[in-house]
Amino acid sequence: MKKHALGMAAGLVALGQAASAEVKVGMIVTLSGPPAALGQQAVDGFQLALKDLGGTLGGEPAELIIEDDELKPDVALSAANSLVDGEDVDFVVGTIFSNMLQAVFRPVTESETFLISPNAGPSTFAGRNCSPYFFVTSYQNNQNAEVMGAYAQEAGFTNVFMIAPNYQAGRDNMEGFRMHYEGEIADEIYVPLDHQDFSAEIARIATSDADAVFAFTPGGLGVRFVRQFNDAGLSDRMQFMSVFTTDETTLPAQQDAAEGFIAAGNWAPDMATERSMAFVEAFEAEYGYVPGGYAMQAYDAALLIDSAVAAVGGDLSDKEALGAALEAAEFASLRGDFSFNANHYPVQDFYQLSVAQREDGAWVTSMGDQVFDNYADSFAGECRM
Numbered sequence: 341m342k343k344h345a346l347g348m349a350a351g352l353v354a355l356g357q358a359a360s361a362e363v364k365v366g367m368i369v370t371l372s373g374p375p376a377a378l379g380q381q382a383v384d385g386f387q388l389a390l391k392d393l394g395g396t397l398g399g400e401p402a403e404l405i406i407e408d409d410e411l412k413p414d415v416a417l418s419a420a421n422s423l424v425d426g427e428d429v430d431f432v433v434g435t436i437f438s439n440m441l442q443a444v445f446r447p448v449t450e451s452e453t454f455l456i457s458p459n460a461g462p463s464t465f466a467g468r469n470c471s472p473y474f475f476v477t478s479y480q481n482n483q484n485a486e487v488m489g490a491y492a493q494e495a496g497f498t499n500v501f502m503i504a505p506n507y508q509a510g511r512d513n514m515e516g517f518r519m520h521y522e523g524e525i526a527d528e529i530y531v532p533l534d535h536q537d538f539s540a541e542i543a544r545i546a547t548s549d550a551d552a553v554f555a556f557t558p559g560g561l562g563v564r565f566v567r568q569f570n571d572a573g574l575s576d577r578m579q580f581m582s583v584f585t586t587d588e589t590t591l592p593a594q595q596d597a598a599e600g601f602i603a604a605g606n607w608a609p610d611m612a613t614e615r616s617m618a619f620v621e622a623f624e625a626e627y628g629y630v631p632g633g634y635a636m637q638a639y640d641a642a643l644l645i646d647s648a649v650a651a652v653g654g655d656l657s658d659k660e661a662l663g664a665a666l667e668a669a670e671f672a673s674l675r676g677d678f679s680f681n682a683n684h685y686p687v688q689d690f691y692q693l694s695v696a697q698r699e700d701g702a703w704v705t706s707m708g709d710q711v712f713d714n715y716a717d718s719f720a721g722e723c724r725m
Contacts, residue, residue, distance in 0.1 A: 362400035363649055363656070366423030368416060368434030368444060371408035374560025377589040378436045378634050379408070382458050384627050385635030386433060389642030392622070397642070398649020409435060411533070413443035420444035424451045430656050431456055433641050436634070437533075438462040438481060438509040449473040452659055454666065456645065458638040461685060462508045463515075467722030470683040472663050477644055478637045479606055480685045480717035481509045482516030484583040487604035487690045487711045488554055489521035492581060499524045500581075501550035503541060505561060506530035513556035513583060519718070526550035535561060538568045545569075551578050558584040563593045570597040586695050588632030591703040598703070603693040606686075607636050607675040608705040610696075616674050630702055636674050643671040677714065683723035687716045 367386060369379035383406055396402055405427055407419035416435065423429045424447060432448045433456045435441045441460040448455040449471045457476045465471065466480050492500055502517065502525060504510035510530060518525075526548040529541055545553060553574075557565045562585035569575065580586075580601040588609065591598060609620045609630055619639060623631040644666060651665035652658060669680050679687045692708035 362654060363397040363402045363431075363645070364427065364429045365397070365402060365404050365431045365433060365645065366419075366427060366429040367404060367406045368409050368419045368423070368432060368440070369406070370411045370436045370440065371406075372410040374563075375411055375436065375558070378459070378559050381589060381632055381634035382433075382436060382638040384623070385631060385638035386458070386642050388619075388623055388626055388635075389639045389646075391626075393642070393646055397646045398651075398654055400649060400654045405429065407434075409440045409443075411437060411440065413439060416440040416443040417447065420447045424448060424453050429453065431645055433458055433638070433645075435460050437507070438464075438512070439507045441465075442508065445471075445474065454662070456641045458641040459634055460509065463512050463719055464508060466683050466685050466717055466719035468724070470723035470725055472684075472725050475644070475666055475680065475684045476686060477641045478633070478686070479688070480719065481512035482519070483690065483715060483717055484604045484606075485513040485516030485554070485556065486519045487692065488581050488583060488602075489517040489519055490711055491602065491604065491692055492517075492521050492552060492554070493523070495579070497523060497552040497579065499526045499548075499550050499552075501526040501545050501548050501553045501578075502528045502555075503545075503553070503565070504530060504556040505533045505535070505558075507533060509558075510556055517554050531557075531561070533561070536564065538565050541565075542568050542572045542574070545578075546572060546574060553578055553580050553582075555580070555582040555585045557582070559589060562586065562590040566590070566594045566598050566601070575600065587705055588630045589634065591695065591705070592629070595703050596697075598695045599697075601695045603695070603705055604690060604711070605633055605693050605705065606688050606690055607633055608691070608693050608707045610704065610706050611675070612707070613674075613676060615672060619674050630704055632705070640671070640673050640675070640678070643673070644669060647671040681716050681720040682725065683717070683720040684725075685717050685720065687714050689713055690715050
């Protein structure tokens with residue numbers, strides 16, 4: 341387990357805050373291997389928010405402790421126990437991957453420590469297993485895929501080939517795509533999270549009757565899959581639709597191999613609102629790369645905590661009041677309209693996104709048509725908080 345003590349610099353040391361912080365936040369994200377770019381976006385987004393807030397949360401001095409889960413459930417569990425029992429944090433922010441969230445969920449929430457997810461939004465905690473100590477600032481996993489399914493249906497695709505990694509988020513995304521798509525499924529493939537060679541899967545796609553592909557292949561998976569898909573000449577034969585396959589963590593490596601590909605999400609870096617544009621400009625100036633949804637959602641996680649701590653006047657001992665303040669979500673989200681459903685997953689707008697190259701040469705996702713307005717997940721009705 342790797343602890344990134346220097347991660348608190350932007351939020352504390354560089355701003356000259358006292359070491360005895362009043363608000364202590366532990367962050368568990370993946371910072372090792374090919375998926376490290378996803379976790380780094382979340383770290384940088386949260387730390388930029390801390391900088392913008394003057395190193396405070398709710399007006400109280402704040403400390404951020406960052407843990408690398410290494411994409412290993414046992415490491416994530418150890419990190420959660422260390423933060424809750426050893427560091428006595430007030431909030432845990434994490435994780436990137438749903439299987440890591442499943443590892444830390446119980447030890448954090450059962451200790452009555454608030455767990456804020458800036459990315460992972462599995463169905464397992466959206467329904468009957470919801471918790472008053474769990475909040476999500478991203479989405480419910482199924483939802484982005486539901487957007488793509490609705491797009492595929494509207495676009496008239498009749499036969500879609502589906503591929504995703506074999507873990508909770510992969511299964512959620514497969515299920516999500518089917519919600520609004522009524523056509524045929526040519527085939528459905530699950531691959532390991534560390535899958536290296538897609539040649540066998542590409543061959544099956546090439547010999548299928550599919551007129552489109554739906555892929556959920558985040559991080560390094562997406563880089564490899566997109567390159568091999570394009571090299572096989574399939575980009576000219578069928579539409580590539582995805583979630584978290586072509587985004588700001590993968591496009592720097594995919595570049596024109598992903599040109600013309602379609603995605604879905606709750607935000608893109610060219611969202612034309614004053615707050616969003618200011619965030620993107622500040623992020624690129626601070627870190628030298630384009631922020632994606634991972635960074636935006638982590639920035640919002642910090643704003644959520646800031647609003648709740650302010651609402652209770654810095655008194656974090658009153659868990660009921662603090663939970664109510666988190667539920668109120670009295671902050672201005674970078675994506676615009678934002679509120680929590682009964683299960684503490686967001687109600688928000690979703691858009692079709694496309695791959696584009698900016699004037700400065702950067703490959704990014706770009707805002708398209710709004711597909712859903714104030715869209716709630718389908719599991720909230722099972723939550724009995």
